[in-house]
Amino acid sequence: QKEVEQNSGPLSVPEGAIASLNCTYSDRGSQSFFWYRQYSGKSPELIMSIYSNGDKEDGRFTAQLNKASQYVSLLIRDSQPSDSATYLCAVTEGRTDKLIFGTGTRLQVFP
Amino acid sequence: DVKVTQSSRYLVKRTGEKVFLECVQDMDHENMFWYRQDPGLGLRLIYFSYDVKMKEKGDIPEGYSVSREKKERFSLILESASTNQTSMYLCATGTSGNTDTQYFGPGTRLTVL
Numbered sequence: 001q002k003e004v005e006q007n008s009g010p011l012s013v014p015e016g017a018i019a020s021l022n023c024t025y026s027d028r029g030s031q032s033f034f035w036y037r038q039y040s041g042k043s044p045e046l047i048m049s050i051y052s053n054g055d056k057e058d059g060r061f062t063a064q065l066n067k068a069s070q071y072v073s074l075l076i077r078d079s080q081p082s083d084s085a086t087y088l089c090a091v092t093e094g095r096t097d098k099l100i101f102g103t104g105t106r107l108q109v110f111p
Numbered sequence: 112d113v114k115v116t117q118s119s120r121y122l123v124k125r126t127g128e129k130v131f132l133e134c135v136q137d138m139d140h141e142n143m144f145w146y147r148q149d150p151g152l153g154l155r156l157i158y159f160s161y162d163v164k165m166k167e168k169g170d171i172p173e174g175y176s177v178s179r180e181k182k183e184r185f186s187l188i189l190e191s192a193s194t195n196q197t198s199m200y201l202c203a204t205g206t207s208g209n210t211d212t213q214y215f216g217p218g219t220r221l222t223v224l
Contacts, residue, residue, distance in 0.1 A: 034212065043201055043215040044154075088154070090213075097142050097161065097207050098169075103153035 002027040006089055006102035013109055019076040021105050023089030026070065030091040030100075033065055035074045038086045038104065048074060079109045114138070115204050115216035123222045130189040132219050134202030143185035144203040144213060145169075145177065154201065160185055161207060192223045 003026045013019045021035075032051050036044035050056045050063040050072070062075040072091070076083055086104040093100050118133035134143065144159040146169075156169030158177040166177050174196060178186045185204075189196055199220050205213040 032212075036215075043218045046212060046214065049212055097205065098144075098156060098159065099213055101154040103151065 002093060002100055004089055004091055004100050004102035006087075006105045008103060009106040010108045011105055013079050013107070015079060015081060015109055015111050017079050017109075019079045019083065019107055019109070021074040021076075021087050021089075021107065023072045023074075023102055024070055025072070025089075025091045025100070027091065027094060027100070028067075028070065029094035031095055032092045033063070033072045034090040034099070035061075035063060035072075036088040036090060036101075037083075038088055040085075044088055076107075079107075081109050081111055083107060084109050115202060115214055117200075117202055117216040117219050119219050120217060121220050121222075123224065124189075124192050125224050126193060128189075128192050128223075130192050130221065130223075132187040132189075132200055132202075132221070134185045134187070134204075134216055136183055136185075136204040136214075136216075138204065138214075139182065140204040140214075141182075141207045142205045142213075143179065144205070145175075145185070145187045146201045146203065147171070147198040148201055148218075149198050157187065192221075194223050197221060197223045 035048040038044045048063040050065045060077045064073045088104045089102040090099040114137045145157045146154045160179040176188045202216040203213040
């Protein structure tokens with residue numbers, strides 16, 4: 001059974017701090033890696049994708065990928081209360097177009 | 112911008128009814144997916160389609176069928192709704208190939224009484 005593991009949280013950080021979200025995956029054949037944000041009662045929204053080892057930055061978000069360790073992370077700098085949501089990690093199932101999702105980490109940013 | 116729409120935001124049906132959930136995308140994407148999302152279980156793939164009239168079972172296809180007669184439209188059918196099919200249903204669309212990005216519709220919260 002191919003899996004994506006995330007700590008369910010909640011992860012609580014103060015406004016302005018860096019939030020660090022982590023994800024491990026079991027399928028060594030996974031090619032593409034994604035972070036989605038999901039507000040309560042809403043559908044997932046893509047915020048980052050990463051395809052090769054290293055860091056990828058987009059505004060306040062940085063995705064990090066380490067394929068050797070089968071590890072993906074998301075850093076949110078200058079966290080805002082509006083960042084409070086559940087963050088889903090997703091990886092491709094091998095070389096297919098299917099995604100395997102983690103169950104998400106709930107982030108709470110308090111003022 | 113990718114636009115994915117779903118036919119209903121909220122739906123209430125009775126046990127044994129046949130239920131149709133429809134998803135429409137305007138981005139000419141080859142792939143379309145149906146998931147259900149339940150607390151603690153995350154997103155689980157029900158069916159997906161990589162082309163018109165093509166479909167493949169996902170992880171939990173039992174009790175569901177799908178139809179894709181046109182590229183932009185992918186329907187999920189609950190042949191005889193049961194209470195354990197009460198859930199949030201999410202449609203997603205995406206291109207095939209290396210990027211594999213999926214974009215989600217707003218979701219349908221289905222309650223089966």
